[in-house]
Amino acid sequence: MIPLPLREVVAALERLYPPDTASSWDRVGLVSGDLDQPVSRVHFAVDPTLAVIEEARAAGADLLITHHPLLLRGVHSVATTSAKGASVTALIENHIALYVAHTNADVASPGVCDALASACALVDVEPLQVLDGVGHGRIGSLASRLTLREFVEHLSTVLPKAVGGIRVAGPADAFVSRVAVVGGAGDDFFDAVRASGADVYVTADLRHHPALEAREEARGGTPYLVDAGHWATEWLWLRSACSELLRALAGQGTSLNTHICTLRTDPWDFVIGAATSDNTGGTS
Amino acid sequence: MIPLPLREVVAALERLYPPDTASSWDRVGLVSGDLDQPVSRVHFAVDPTLAVIEEARAAGADLLITHHPLLLRGVHSVATTSAKGASVTALIENHIALYVAHTNADVASPGVCDALASACALVDVEPLQVLDGVGHGRIGSLASRLTLREFVEHLSTVLPKAVGGIRVAGPADAFVSRVAVVGGAGDDFFDAVRASGADVYVTADLRHHPALEAREEARGGTPYLVDAGHWATEWLWLRSACSELLRALAGQGTSLNTHICTLRTDPWDFVIGAATSDNTGGTS
Amino acid sequence: MIPLPLREVVAALERLYPPDTASSWDRVGLVSGDLDQPVSRVHFAVDPTLAVIEEARAAGADLLITHHPLLLRGVHSVATTSAKGASVTALIENHIALYVAHTNADVASPGVCDALASACALVDVEPLQVLDGVGHGRIGSLASRLTLREFVEHLSTVLPKAVGGIRVAGPADAFVSRVAVVGGAGDDFFDAVRASGADVYVTADLRHHPALEAREEARGGTPYLVDAGHWATEWLWLRSACSELLRALAGQGTSLNTHICTLRTDPWDFVIGAATSDNTGGTS
């Protein structure tokens, strides 16, 4: 069987996730590798960390597809003195091509936000906000209303485990029905969420000030907030990307091994003192 | 007994936390009130939320001292249609003066970082970094070395409880001795922490990308990271500020009632699925 | 009779003066107050000065509508130590809502420039310049030509008195027929005025350099300049705004008392040595 040149895999990826739909500040596409090199084993991961690259190397992968860019900020050196340089060096020395689909995968359909909407079991899903003809985020409805706690407990069963768990702002027993989602860091979308009438907003990486200001604007009511973890909310997309890529390349008489990385690249290793329920008596 | 005019309380606060030591982007000092109004009851809180203002009102406070600015971004309206406007309106209608000590309290000695260093039980404490003659953050040593888990378990007992608990990146059984601390969001100080030789860095509000990049640069080793919560790490300072203010005003023949707000202004209400220990088998 | 909620007055004002027609740098709309508070007495003024707010308070007004923003530059404090803070505090303590219609009222029709064109007795009035579909300034013709002095003497009879009077650049006995007007500070429109073929340009707040450069470009000829005072040229609009608002709210079964503020908010109190005619023999 003829090995597939990287050129054709890249072409398929660019049809699935057109680079011109990425945000202007983003850096997507091929980061390392040669378009003529053969590809027989593809790994998918959220972050191109050194451990992920090592896993790919050990498994003999020749293409690593990640969601997060390795070189979002331009580099002026690839010496191994920096982690970025060490990563570039490891990729090239091991002939592993790296391809990134980031904000173009966020907005694609199916894409990152669809995968999260699906994990939330939403129906009647639509874009949360349409900017310049591109739909960002998703909003949809639960088949039947749930309490906030029930909704998050469900979500917890379908997301990969990260030690921080899922943080929730809002009353556990309030009923929710309409859900807005943005995979990864979603603090740019609070205005759109408020305008959408969502009962709850599922996203990640919310800091103290934006989260508290959103709760203040809500005056204790909706939209409630669910911070489900940056890595966890985006990891869901890897399966989607894998199956879409295989479908796109089907019928070419090629054989492509794929692997979805299960290394947790959420940076936290353990948590002390988290509380399933708030028993401090305090309210924000 | 003659009531104390706000003017004198403000003068005392500006001696404790000189406004010109605040960062250039910060907005500290008197936010509402009249310098001639009498002050007899002072509340201390991390955030001037609507709930905090209501607690102060119900208790008859005439001065609220907070760490976080209410109006960090300038406002063009104080109508109650926005939460900021509703807060300003509530303060003025209830004759509550608001005073903010933020980055000037971070760098003061004793200040926010000292309170956190003390909670960590550090000795031989020094500034983490000196910029333009002002010491930022603190670094010190534990009296005897502890495992990372032991160290964080201790910290957990002295911090106020927030539902997210304390997130830790690093091996639980590694020994740590030298500790860097920055109360609140400390992601501007990673270079200084690396240069300091700290075994562990205690701060808060770390997002996925800076935390993961810091772990990648550390190649799995030190400095380990402890995210102890934005509200929790700064709340420690309120007791310090209260006692410093009382000391500064002592001997003036005045009587000042004080209260340290115990409302949790950390925005999160409950957590689902946090893990005391990492049993995913994954490593970053 | 049911009192009118502020919400409905605001809605009427936003139909008359749509906020999205304001300049991008401008800050219009509701500055203080609660949309649910009842409105029974409305004051209209050019500037929300402390004296104007005090007049409104003494008269029992619950809504003050002004042309100039109180908070054009964002504020980070409303303590009474600054005049802006004292104004905000006085408004809130006295439950007076403040609503601003500024550059959106300039371009509205009828609006500020229409009121000035009408005071100049212009016919066949059109926008001076159309930018992005919005007409700025006005240009029209006198019913019959007048000398420059006659024209300004007429204008003087219909404008409110300010101590500086009306300054004129051009020969008193030259005939004028075609008149461009921009209420308030109009030094951004010199190019449009020159292109319009106006004989005279009526505006306000012209400083030495732009006025002298405009006279140099004119080489002593047209367009002549009339600086009729910032406050005076904009005050004319208050009557228009009052009657438009009453018309907009008519038929709602409500009773609204209105008052047009007659306090002069032009800052000048007296003038020494002004000359009705130039007898210096000098020419620019």
Next chain:
Amino acid sequence: MIPLPLREVVAALERLYPPDTASSWDRVGLVSGDLDQPVSRVHFAVDPTLAVIEEARAAGADLLITHHPLLLRGVHSVATTSAKGASVTALIENHIALYVAHTNADVASPGVCDALASACALVDVEPLQVLDGVGHGRIGSLASRLTLREFVEHLSTVLPKAVGGIRVAGPADAFVSRVAVVGGAGDDFFDAVRASGADVYVTADLRHHPALEAREEARGGTPYLVDAGHWATEWLWLRSACSELLRALAGQGTSLNTHICTLRTDPWDFVIGAATSDNTGGTS
């Protein structure tokens, strides 16, 4: 008698008004002419208008010294289609050198502000504000206190006449003793004036908003404002510059004719309706 080369006059002017004391945005020094051309007749004026250049030409001047720059904004054409180009063309065709001393003359001692302080009859004169070692503005005291009206009436007798006269904000019968002065447009110095404790601030070209805001900050009290006219307050300096230049060149065996331009370059020709006293009954 040997004619004086322009080079030597320029050298004397640069000793009197060092170019490096000008503001960074300013454009001072030689604007037209050749350093080797002989100079026998020098004209002094505030503004290099076409009328001023024509007066200089008619009188046979070969050097024109002005306070205001001709080319503050850089020009890309000197065609006569623009007034600036016509001025440059007239200067060169008539072999008139133009030299500008602007903000360097403002801060010089003796300079523009000294001339205004002297016209105000101030004693014990000091800089109003020292920035980077350079004194800006002046502050001093009257020999004996005067009412505000008396003070301005005196000033009116020593300033050249401009048709707008002198505008005053403050009560006519209030006594004043301490006076701050800034020749020309002085709206950058309100903070320094407030800090100086001045009773009255004499400057020029104040627009509605800065003047009204300054009066609001003063809450009706001091510092009062006197707008004495841009051209008038700076014209006073011409005599000082003329005598200083003659002194600087004395003893070189040269003969230099000088002339202080009396053309009014204030752009206004007449005023309608100015009021010596405020009889509107309004207060700001």
Next chain:
Amino acid sequence: MIPLPLREVVAALERLYPPDTASSWDRVGLVSGDLDQPVSRVHFAVDPTLAVIEEARAAGADLLITHHPLLLRGVHSVATTSAKGASVTALIENHIALYVAHTNADVASPGVCDALASACALVDVEPLQVLDGVGHGRIGSLASRLTLREFVEHLSTVLPKAVGGIRVAGPADAFVSRVAVVGGAGDDFFDAVRASGADVYVTADLRHHPALEAREEARGGTPYLVDAGHWATEWLWLRSACSELLRALAGQGTSLNTHICTLRTDPWDFVIGAATSDNTGGTS
């Protein structure tokens, strides 16, 4: 015969080279002169140097038309102490109007790039790149393919001589057929040249880094580079401009003398050590 006013010559030039087709940073049009002055002798040159102005003066020219702006950067002085000032002074003293057609002449058709395409003997000429509806550069084909050396030797015979000659990057014996041209400095168009499929790119003023990077991207292949000199490639246009202007003014019963300046304004006077062929054995 009635002399032609400058106004009419300018009108004709603006029809040939509309100013609004110039680049936004460019400064084209009338630089000196009066629209009413008569024009009977016109000189054309690439650069308005002092020597060119002197040649025009000596010949009695009253209009100089150049490609390069005299005042691309705005000037704040026209004193003769700077070369720019000396040039302006010489133009005005000698009543020589200066008119500039620069980037508007580059894109005009016929214009600068057409003249260069014609010198290269190209057929089927089209714009190299169309931006905002304006065609920049040209691309066309040779009637029959030539070696790179033959092509440049031909070009050398039709360009005016400059001492640096024509520099070529590429193998002398490679065949070329498709040629892109941009008169003057063309380093902004490398991407368009690569996209066009040109075998060779004729332009000028290429520095080490952009030329070397272009050769690296080409990996030694096409597009080859020809640097034919800034002055030489633009001088070709002068004849075109002269004949177009005469055609535009024909039939007006006027007589216009024209002269194409032959002074070389390329700054270099001689060259030591240039090599017709590379015999260093090196390759880039």
Next chain:
Amino acid sequence: MIPLPLREVVAALERLYPPDTASSWDRVGLVSGDLDQPVSRVHFAVDPTLAVIEEARAAGADLLITHHPLLLRGVHSVATTSAKGASVTALIENHIALYVAHTNADVASPGVCDALASACALVDVEPLQVLDGVGHGRIGSLASRLTLREFVEHLSTVLPKAVGGIRVAGPADAFVSRVAVVGGAGDDFFDAVRASGADVYVTADLRHHPALEAREEARGGTPYLVDAGHWATEWLWLRSACSELLRALAGQGTSLNTHICTLRTDPWDFVIGAATSDNTGGTS
């Protein structure tokens, strides 16, 4: 014999060419490689082109030291689709470390400008300009005066050959004695050269406009200009760098093979029509 780790070579280079003396926009230091890799063969070149890297690879070099940065602009991809990516990939695949000393080598003593001054046979050499304590460029004197042609002919014998030769602006038979030099592109130093009183300025990569403007300011006189080629003027430094590095590492009991690259990285391959002397009769 123990191989030398890269770490020690880098340390020696940073003593010779301290990175903090580089310009703020520059990017110097280690670009690829691992500090622990052994170094036994070092190549020196001006530019890290693909051909240079290939030469280094073929010779078994493990360290390439160049003057020009490979990644002056940050890269977001090292895929081989771009020349920069192909270069990075070739370096890493072949385990060649790349080290850059650029503007820090320009200002070092001995450094790039010293090597050029030495090639010009200058004596009494001093910095041309001292900025922030760092000397830029060099100025010195010839042992005896030469004609401009004689001076350049001498220079031609000591510079490596580039096909463009050396371009000269100025009269061939004028005598020169005082010489300013800046290796590489020196168009930022014209003011310093004029202030230095140099008769001739030797630098490279001068474009039409700056060179012509410099000649206009000189009004045909000194300083004359010599453009000796970017690559050629900087290549001289390679021998200096090589011997300095060997001296710095002497006595460590190590053996280091070195090679100075003789591939010409000047991008031009041949020249048609250059003229040893100007016989066009034109003058600029």
